[in-house]
Amino acid sequence: MQAKQFDMESIKDAALKRQLAYVSFEGMSALSPADYAAFNQAQNSLNRVAADVTICDKDLPPPCALKKIDMESIFRNEKDAARLSHLWIAYLTDLAREKPTYQKLIQLSNKGAQANGFSDAGAMWRSAFDLSGKNTPKVMDLNAQIENIYTKIAPLYKHLHAYMRRQIAGIYGNPTGLSKNGPIPGHLFDFVPGKSFEMFHYVSKNLKYETHLSPLFVSFSHYKSYCHGGDWSAHYEQTKPYDDESSLPEDMLFSFHTQNYTTKQMFVKAYRYFKSIGFPVLPKTFWTNSHFARVWSRDMICNPPAALDMRDGMDF
Secondary structure, eight states, rough: OGGGGGGGOOOHHHHHHHHHHTOOOOOOSOOOOOHHHHHHHHHHHHHHHHHHHBBOOTOSSSSBBHHHHHHHHHHHHHOOHHHHHHHHHHHHHHGGGGHHHHHHHHHHHHHHHTTTOOOOOOOOHHHHHHHOOOOOOSSOOHHHHHHHHHHHHHHHHHHHHHHHHHHHHTTTTSOOOSSSSOOOGGSSSSSSSSSSSHHHHHHHHSSSSOOOOOOOOOOOGGGGSSSOOOOGGGGHHHSSSSSSOOHHHHHHHHHHTTTOOOOOHHHHHHHHHHHHTOOOOOOOHHHOOOOSSOOOOOOOSSSSSSSSOTTTTSSO
């Protein structure tokens, strides 16, 4: 990369130094070819395992047929807390078998971060927020900022948590594990973490396969405990304190149905709007290589946890 030819230590302009550090950042491609291949293999393996794990339903013998995509629907509609608990634990226990692969991914991530001048992968991922680099100190203390935000919203969050805890007791009929003042069991919210690596980190920290793994990143939902924060939206209709008065969502949906809108038409409509306000034209490959709707005849990972290469110069 041309930016790497400059002697960063000799540059006195802080803004210029930061810009050069940003464009010379290599990410995991800084690893050796063998390590980079191993990193991609571990990443792909974890993604596939998270999608392909099969478990048995409660009180049903093998063969097991339920996959992650099936359970996402079950968790949004099932009101039997015991069944949800069984599925949640069974799925995460199966994922825990991939702990060695996840540990390998952590090791290679940290190694790649060190090749970029960071202490570990956590520091590298946080650099997008604290603007730190190989030769530039961080502009802000991200942990302190998050702690400050958490402290400010904690009183409101505790009230919301208490309200949801009371409502959930009614939805599931005072399920086992739900106490008056304690945490809400994870299986009573949405399904397990949406990103595969969040799931693997959770099982590595919380099941019997306990180990010390440096967290890859810190975000608000992970700050107090490195597990999924829970999605409360599945219980919105049963827990909303007031009835919605606006009919706009229903009117929009009716209009879409009346005009026979397809998913792709929605993308085209949005694209034309963004183009009209100055956004660049999308390449043809975006339209030919993108899936705008799920293909039900085969397994698909609709929200792949692995980040795409945004520097390939083709699809962006």
